[in-house]
Amino acid sequence: MLRGMRLAGQSLVGKIIATILFSILILSFAVWGIGDIFRTSAPTTVAKVGDTEITIDQVRNAYNNELQRLGRQFRTVITPQQAKLFGIDQQVVSNLVTEAVMGEQARKMGLSVSDQLVARSIMEDPAFKGADGQFNRALFDQLLRNASLSEAGFVQEQRSSMARLHLAEALAGDVTVPMAAREAMNRYNNERRAASYLVIGPTLAGEIPAPTAEQLQSFFNDRKSAFQAPEYRAVSVMVLDAAAVAKPESVSDADARQRYEQEKAKYGTPERRAVQQIAFPSTPEAEAAFNKIKEGASFEAIATERNVSRTDLELGTFTKGEMLDPAVADAAFALEQGATSGPVAGRFGPVLVRVTQIQPESVRPFEEVAADVRREVAQSRARGQIETLHDTIEDMRAGARPLAEIAKEKGLNLVQVPAVDAQGRDKAGNPVGIPERDAVVKAAFASDIGVDNEALRIGNGGGYAWYDVTGIEPAREKTLDEVRDEVTAQWRQDEIGQRLSEKARQLTERLEKGEAIEALGQELGVPVKTAADLARRAAKDELTADAVNRIFSVPVGKAGNSANGADARAVFKVTSATVPPLVTTTQEAQNAETQLRNGMSDDLINQYIAQIRQDLGVTINQQALRQATGGEL
Numbered sequence: 075m076l077r078g079m080r081l082a083g084q085s086l087v088g089k090i091i092a093t094i095l096f097s098i099l100i101l102s103f104a105v106w107g108i109g110d111i112f113r114t115s116a117p118t119t120v121a122k123v124g125d126t127e128i129t130i131d132q133v134r135n136a137y138n139n140e141l142q143r144l145g146r147q148f149r150t151v152i153t154p155q156q157a158k159l160f161g162i163d164q165q166v167v168s169n170l171v172t173e174a175v176m177g178e179q180a181r182k183m184g185l186s187v188s189d190q191l192v193a194r195s196i197m198e199d200p201a202f203k204g205a206d207g208q209f210n211r212a213l214f215d216q217l218l219r220n221a222s223l224s225e226a227g228f229v230q231e232q233r234s235s236m237a238r239l240h241l242a243e244a245l246a247g248d249v250t251v252p253m254a255a256r257e258a259m260n261r262y263n264n265e266r267r268a269a270s271y272l273v274i275g276p277t278l279a280g281e282i283p284a285p286t287a288e289q290l291q292s293f294f295n296d297r298k299s300a301f302q303a304p305e306y307r308a309v310s311v312m313v314l315d316a317a318a319v320a321k322p323e324s325v326s327d328a329d330a331r332q333r334y335e336q337e338k339a340k341y342g343t344p345e346r347r348a349v350q351q352i353a354f355p356s357t358p359e360a361e362a363a364f365n366k367i368k369e370g371a372s373f374e375a376i377a378t379e380r381n382v383s384r385t386d387l388e389l390g391t392f393t394k395g396e397m398l399d400p401a402v403a404d405a406a407f408a409l410e411q412g413a414t415s416g417p418v419a420g421r422f423g424p425v426l427v428r429v430t431q432i433q434p435e436s437v438r439p440f441e442e443v444a445a446d447v448r449r450e451v452a453q454s455r456a457r458g459q460i461e462t463l464h465d466t467i468e469d470m471r472a473g474a475r476p477l478a479e480i481a482k483e484k485g486l487n488l489v490q491v492p493a494v495d496a497q498g499r500d501k502a503g504n505p506v507g508i509p510e511r512d513a514v515v516k517a518a519f520a521s522d523i524g525v526d527n528e529a530l531r532i533g534n535g536g537g538y539a540w541y542d543v544t545g546i547e548p549a550r551e552k553t554l555d556e557v558r559d560e561v562t563a564q565w566r567q568d569e570i571g572q573r574l575s576e577k578a579r580q581l582t583e584r585l586e587k588g589e590a591i592e593a594l595g596q597e598l599g600v601p602v603k604t605a606a607d608l609a610r611r612a613a614k615d616e617l618t619a620d621a622v623n624r625i626f627s628v629p630v631g632k633a634g635n636s637a638n639g640a641d642a643r644a645v646f647k648v649t650s651a652t653v654p655p656l657v658t659t660t661q662e663a664q665n666a667e668t669q670l671r672n673g674m675s676d677d678l679i680n681q682y683i684a685q686i687r688q689d690l691g692v693t694i695n696q697q698a699l700r701q702a703t704g705g706e707l
Contacts, residue, residue, distance in 0.1 A: 117698040121167060123174035124690040128167070133702035135222075137166045151513045151530050154704050155520040163703040167694065175686050176238040187236045192229060195236060245682055246675035251667050259666045260656040268606040269625050271646035272595045273616055273638055274581075279573040285565050293565045294554045300564075301557045306493040306501065308545030309518045312481045313489075313509045314463055314529075315537025316453035325448040334440050334447050339393075342437030349389040349397075349406045350428040352377055353420075360417035360424040367414050373428045391431070402427055464529065464538050471526065477542050493547065494518075510539050518543050570641060578635035578643040585633035591647050604649075617644055 121128040140162055141152045157163060196202065197209040201217065204210035218228055285293070294301070334341070350373060354360040363376045377387045389402075397403035398421070405415040405427050415427040440447070463484065470480050481488035494506045498515045508514050510532045521527050521543050529538040554561065581594055595602035605614050610626050613619045621644045624636035630651045638644040657663060 117695050117701070119695060120698040120702055121171055121174070121692065121694045123171055123687070123692050124178040126174040126178055128170050128174060130698055130702040132170060133167060133699065136170060137163060137703050140166055151517060153517055153520040156516065157703070163699060166703075167699060171687070171692055171694075172683055173234075173238060175683050175690065175692075176241055177234050178690055179686050180234075180237040180241045183241070185237045185240060187233050187240070192233050192236065196229070196232060242679055246678040249671050249674045249678070251670045251674065255670055256658070256663070256667055257656050259670060260663065261653050262610070263662075263666065265610070265626070265651060265653045266606075267608045267625055267630075267648060267652075268604065268650045269608065269646045269648050270591050270602055270604050271617065271644050272591065272598070272600045272602050273642050273644050274574055274577060274598065274600060275642045276570050276574070278577060278598060278600075279570040282566055282569050282573075285562065285569075290558075290561060290565060291554060293568070294557075294561050297561075297564075298551050301552045301561065303550050303552050304495040304497075305519075305549040306495055306547040307518055307543055308547075309491050309494060309508065309514065310477050310542045310544055311489045311491070311508050311514055312477050312486050312540045313532070313537065314460060314467065314484075314486060314539075315532065316460065322445070322448040322452040325451045329451055330444055330447045331440060333451050334443070338435075338437050341443050343433075343435060344393045344395075344437075345407075345435040346391050346393050346433040347406055347429050348391040348431035349402075350377075350387050350430055351389045351402065352380060352382055352387065352426045353422065354380075354417070354424045354426070357417050357419075357424045360426055364414070364416050364426055367426075373414055373426075376426070391433070460537060467538075467540070468529070471540070477540055480540075490544075492545075514539055514541050517541060522546075567641065574641075574643045578645050581645045582633045582635045585645070585647055591633075591645075594645070621646075 118130055119127045120130055120133045137157075141157060144152050144162070152162070196214075202209055202214045204213055215225075218225060223231075338344075352363070352373070354363065363380075366376060367373060374387070392403075394403050394407045397406070400421075401418055402420050402425060405418045406429055409415055409427070409429045411429055411432045413429060417424045418427055467480055467484065470483075478488055480486070489508055491500070491506050491508055493501050494508065494515060496515065496519050498505055498508070498511045500506050505511065510530065513530055513532065517527065517530055518541055521541075523543050523546060525543065527541055527543075529540045531537075532539050584594060585591060592602050603615065605617055608614050608617075608622050608625060610623060611619055612622060614622060616638070617625075618638050621636040621638045624634055625646055625648055628634040628646075628648050630648050633645070633647045635643055635645045658667075
């Protein structure tokens with residue numbers, strides 16, 4: 075027993091010693107930095123506003139939604155590089171921070187929104203209403219599922235959004251626009267001016283001698299960037315869509331004819347009929363009128379008897395599918411021209427129907443459109459194969475198979491472009507023949523040689539385009555010898571512009587000293603003209619919009635000059651300016667007031683938010699932001 079106690083004591087001492095040694099080891103790790111293994115965790119918060127945290131998931135969802143919105147708006151793919159270049163990531167975070175600022179302030183002020191008000195706002199939202207105009211619960215649930223939102227989460231966000239809106243309305247919901255601001259807006263929008271002017275062109279610049287070698291070289295050196303050759307990229311593109319996969323030759327004659335019969339209207343003009351109709355309060359009255367017609371009474375006589383006007387009698391000319399009432403349509407398209415139907419139980423009561431004219435259908439025969447029909451059927455069938463083929467191609471790409479090899483194996487077309495610039499042009503300045511050119515070129519210039527690029531969705535999401543950048547020719551400055559003719563032409567144009575500018579300045583000075591513009595025009599052999607009813611930002615007669623705007627910057631009775639197109643200048647003297655009195659009841663005045671009020675409200679809210687941001691303190695974790703937006707960590 076004593077030995078056992080000793081052994082137990084030795085074992086206990088050994089455990090204590092081992093524990094101490096292990097603790098020292100852990101402490102040494104912490105001292106030397108290996109403690110980060112235990113302490114470091116991935117960031118989950120992108121920004122913090124007061125007590126509110128904006129998570130990576132919130133930013134990621136908002137960022138992806140914004141990219142999709144912009145992609146739909148501009149019908150192109152917004153790459154992460156383009157999004158960063160345009161500052162979309164920062165804009166998304168700024169919007170979320172603004173919402174958090176307003177939310178924090180609303181809570182601080184004790185603002186709240188009742189459950190009843192939140193429920194009413196949801197039920198009145200047009201997005202959740204069905205075809206009957208009423209709140210549709212199934213549609214509501216479906217939209218939340220599509221947006222990956224829970225009902226509780228959506229209700230809470232709706233409550234917060236409404237509280238922020240109430241705060242904004244309290245701040246700037248009823249701004250009074252000063253009369254001075256409205257009058258200034260009226261002057262800016264409605265002032266009209268008149269001026270006398272003459273236009274001097276290149277013929278008054280005098281003889282322009284050819285530039286010397288030194289002049290041309292100096293001109294070129296000062297403007298080298300204007301003569302730069304852009305960056306070109308060599309690109310290979312492979313497209314997978316219904317047209318690429320379809321095999322029209324595999325569509326049988328029977329299948330093609332079936333599709334033709336189903337969609338005959340696509341291949342010509344369907345039958346149309348001009349229809350008259352008389353409505354009756356009861357079926358017996360309709361039967362009695364029909365019997366009179368059978369006995370020889372005319373349709374028009376029955377209409378007159380029932381006080382039906384000519385306008386109400388003529389229903390119109392329709393195809394069968396265009397008619398509102400199916401029963402009336404069936405009756406009308408079963409009649410011969412000029413015939414009258416018996417009583418028809420229409421949607422709005424019993425009616426008699428008469429067909430006054432038949433425009434027969436005109437449809438191209440199947441033999442003429444058979445190739446088009448087969449192609450449509452084949453493409454329709456091919457759409458179901460695209461996703462499977464996409465996955466197969468992605469597996470091949472993952473195995474480092476080149477596009478050319480994949481295209482050959484799958485029977486897809488591979489387009490190889492030796493040189494394309496960022497605007498989609500080749501070296502001759504012509505648009506290149508790349509499928510989905512704009513989207514592919516943007517993506518290619520955001521990529522690099524050897525990068526495994528993701529396929530682009532094309533054709534409203536119905537297909538894919540794979541691309542590889544196979545070569546890059548960097549932008550470079552051209553030599554003078556390469557662009558000598560272009561530089562010479564630009565030098566001459568610049569010289570003419572300088573001479574005309576100096577000539578216009580001298581003429582303006584003479585006008586300011588009291589000489590008549592008519593005398594100047596006679597001296598130069600240039601006609602003097604008068605422009606009246608000039609409005610800002612609008613060209614008039616020979617004056618460009620820029621020249622007109624310059625006229626509005628000069629006091630009445632004073633002279634000035636302005637560029638007037640690429641190779642001319644206008645010299646003018648302002649003769650009058652009129653401003654109509656402000657009539658506050660006009661629609662134009664009310665629109666201007668609304669514009670001013672909105673601008674002032676926005677300024678107030680922006681200033682308020684800026685101050686609250688400063689008071690609350692805003693911190694942003696750039697590493698977490700990069701993680702949320704797919705940037706590099």
